[in-house]
Amino acid sequence: MIAPSASLLYGLCGAALIGLGLYGFVVHRRLIRRVLAFNVIGSGIFLLFGASSYRDPAAGADPVPQAMIITGIVVALSATALALALIVAYARLAQSGALPEDAAPGADDEDRP
Amino acid sequence: MIASLFDLTLCLLILAAAGAAVFGRAAFMAVVFFIVYGILIAIAWLRLGAIDVALAEAAIGAGLTGVLLLAALARITRRIDAPEPSTGPDRTTLATALASLVIASAIAFAFLTLPEPQGLQERVAENLADAGAENPVTAVLLNFRGWDTLLESIVLLAALLGIWTLARDEAWGGRAGPRHVTRPGGVLAQFGRVLPPIGLLVGIYLVWAGSKQPGGAFQGGTVLAAVWIVTIMAGLMQAPRVADRALRAALVIGPVIFLALAVAGVVAGAFLVFPPVHAGWLILAVEAVLTLSIAVTLAMLVFGPPEEEEKP
Numbered sequence: 513m514i515a516p517s518a519s520l521l522y523g524l525c526g527a528a529l530i531g532l533g534l535y536g537f538v539v540h541r542r543l544i545r546r547v548l549a550f551n552v553i554g555s556g557i558f559l560l561f562g563a564s565s566y567r568d569p570a571a572g573a574d575p576v577p578q579a580m581i582i583t584g585i586v587v588a589l590s591a592t593a594l595a596l597a598l599i600v601a602y603a604r605l606a607q608s609g610a611l612p613e614d615a616a617p618g619a620d621d622e623d624r625p
Numbered sequence: 626m627i628a629s630l631f632d633l634t635l636c637l638l639i640l641a642a643a644g645a646a647v648f649g650r651a652a653f654m655a656v657v658f659f660i661v662y663g664i665l666i667a668i669a670w671l672r673l674g675a676i677d678v679a680l681a682e683a684a685i686g687a688g689l690t691g692v693l694l695l696a697a698l699a700r701i702t703r704r705i706d707a708p709e710p711s712t713g714p715d716r717t718t719l720a721t722a723l724a725s726l727v728i729a730s731a732i733a734f735a736f737l738t739l740p741e742p743q744g745l746q747e748r749v750a751e752n753l754a755d756a757g758a759e760n761p762v763t764a765v766l767l768n769f770r771g772w773d774t775l776l777e778s779i780v781l782l783a784a785l786l787g788i789w790t791l792a793r794d795e796a797w798g799g800r801a802g803p804r805h806v807t808r809p810g811g812v813l814a815q816f817g818r819v820l821p822p823i824g825l826l827v828g829i830y831l832v833w834a835g836s837k838q839p840g841g842a843f844q845g846g847t848v849l850a851a852v853w854i855v856t857i858m859a860g861l862m863q864a865p866r867v868a869d870r871a872l873r874a875a876l877v878i879g880p881v882i883f884l885a886l887a888v889a890g891v892v893a894g895a896f897l898v899f900p901p902v903h904a905g906w907l908i909l910a911v912e913a914v915l916t917l918s919i920a921v922t923l924a925m926l927v928f929g930p931p932e933e934e935e936k937p
Contacts, residue, residue, distance in 0.1 A: 534724075572746060580770070582677060587780050
């Protein structure tokens with residue numbers, strides 16, 4: 513058990529962010545909103561990871577998780593860039609920012625100009 | 626460190642910004658709140674003593690991801706004019722909210738019952754003298770866990786290749802991304818002249834300082850990429866052609882030299898081992914070429930695939 517501290521607070525904040533991002537990832541129909549929500553999940557996980565490795569200020573932050581989180585941030589950016597490029601290419605071809613299976617009944621007119 | 630009122634306020638602000646980014650009706654507003662959220666997260670990293678992560682989060686997580694989202698949004702809305710499909714509360718959203726709440730609570734519970742972390746601070750500190758970098762994070766990134774960084778630089782390249790495959794055949798080989806035209810004397814045109822000199826200085830300093838203080842190839846490379854992106858968005862320069870040989874050489878030189886040194890390490894003992902005597906300058910050299918490759922790759926990720934037809 514980690515003593516009540518700032519890292520505890522940030523860890524719980526990370527857990528809440530994961531939940532928040534997960535909700536947005538499932539609920540949104542527009543793909544770009546899903547990518548955004550996915551990034552919220554990602555940074556929530558990083559915050560949780562960083563907070564769980566943080567003991568006390570005297571010892572300083574553990575450099576190994578820090579390096580892994582920096583790697584994670586860069587990989588998340590790569591995945592986001594590729595996902596967004598795919599969405600733009602899809603929007604060009606399908607004239608829609610959402611997948612057909614996600615279009616709610618009757619919402620079809622909304623998705624297509 | 627005992628949680629203070631500042632930490633509590635910051636956490637609430639982070640959750641509020643994330644909430645606005647997830648629940649906001651307009652996509653543009655959501656992206657703007659996501660950028661605010663990234664900056665707030667960077668402050669949280671400062672509170673957790675992770676200055677290197679704070680720099681990376683501010684530059685990459687908030688800055689570059691925000692630019693990517695904004696650019697993608699502009700490209701999508703230019704092609705389709707679809708209003709946000711309504712996401713009113715129906716049974717599925719309620720079920721999703723409940724499921725997300727359960728998962729977040731389970732993660733929080735798991736976090737609270739974690740054993741006290743042992744940490745690797747001591748191990749890193751013991752071996753820091755042989756690592757060739759005084760900043761422990763740089764030592765871990767480029768020496769102790771250099772494998773991660775090597776693969777990460779290749780992941781960046783793989784993402785760029787994936788994006789380039791999305792170019793239409795007739796546009797291939799042309800200049801990356803759309804053509805940027807700005808109003809002469811406008812804010813962006815002015816900004817594009819003021820920012821680059823400062824950005825260049827900050828970017829190179831971050832790489833140079835990275836061996837002793839917080840900073841490093843990824844943070845510095847991102848700032849340099851941002852300088853290039855601003856210059857091109859301001860219309861002062863044109864994006865390079867994707868078929869340009871110099872561009873392609875700049876993209877691969879970092880991973881290639883890193884890989885070559887890793888293989889050369891076999892002579893000294895094992896794959897990816899830097900001999901302690903030479904580690905200092907070897908790491909600086911790897912950081913310098915990695916910075917170049919990272920900056921160019923990140924900027925090309927933002928520009929996207931070539932869009933206009935190649936003129937002979």
